[in-house]
Amino acid sequence: MDWEVMMSYFPLYREALLLTVRIGWQGVFLALIIGVLCAVAIHLKLPVLRQVTGVYIELFRNTPLLVQLFFLYFALPKIGIRISAQACGCLGLGLLGGAYMAETFRSGLENIAPIQAESAQSLGLNRVQAFRYVILPQAVSSSVPGLLANVIFLLKETSVFSTISLMDLMFTAKDLIGMYAKTMECLTLLVIFYLIMLLPVSILGSFVERRLRHAEFGN
């Protein structure tokens, strides 16, 4: 191990981390929005939209992010849709994550006892109100552990961004290994930086899970 080399690479990795985190969180945010919309469409049994989201979820849950990114980045320009690499990463992560988040929200919605909806109705709330004020808040809080697991999964998946020439952590490591052949130093830094990015989320996840187990609704 050459500490001086590692210190000199440090700023490059820091830049890469910032880029990875930025695109990662934009992707996660997009995934949350898509996920909620899809789950609502399926739960309320909206015609047509329900079938469309069903196909979307199956399609994106059963293909690797790498293939999705290749399709967005290399294939779509051929039919005239040009997206920048960053937007591609963000969109790809959002679409992949959206499918997973939708499943998580949906099972959260399904797990709510029917008596909740019935009680809301007997209190005179209409369907939209019941959904907005009674069902949704409970579903969101009961699916939080699943959501955090998805967030970790998505942030891990950002490692494939290097294939569409985004200068993320993986790209930086590969590039530096290729140029200076300091394999051990580069890989050690890579591990350290992924830990910096993901350990806090992982710790938060297990903390939240423990808290929620004590604060379940309805019992």
Add this chain to the structure above:
Amino acid sequence: MLNLGIDVLFKGTNFLRLLGGLWIAVRISLISVMISIIAGLVMGMLMTSPNVVLKIFFRTYLEIVRIMPQMVLLFIVYFGTTRVFGWDLSAEYAAVIVFSFWGAAEMGDLVRGALISIPGIQYESAQALGMTRPQMYLYVILPQTVRRLIPLSINLITRMIKTTSLVMMIGIVEVLKVAQQIIEANRRTSPNAAFGVFAVVFLLYFLICWPVSRLAGYLEKRWS
């Protein structure tokens, strides 16, 4: 009408090459899944043991697997260990090692969850009948967990197949790499081939993973 380059796939043996590439990815994942299931069963049993050292060991192992992207693990094994220990490791072996390492942790955690869900009286009854620990697991506990585990292991197969698309990054010529080669080779005659070929790759992955995950979902619903 825009030529989208699907025809490129039917030139020569291009489509067969693509399928061959897919098979390489699927083969790596099937081998890794088999190793993971066997290792996972053993590890799941060890994880339920009250031994503190074992507990800390498995906790760390699980956390490493959960946090490190598989791509990083691939790089560490393929570029890192070969450099440090000076051995010669083919990319495919490196991939199998990494995916088994990852799969065994996932499987071990699933097995642990399934074992915990078995009521304590089953263990106590087995012990009361004078069974040794291995007998107890083999004849009483494991048969009961199998129903819960089969759908989850099938799910692991689809996740494994999806993750093996990463092996392209350590130089294995699998389906995506073949797709790139086909596109490059036909750049002049069919400049839009990227659309057709990548769309087909997308569909191929879907056609492999979708039936498998449907099967898992079906079994899960039926056996629950």
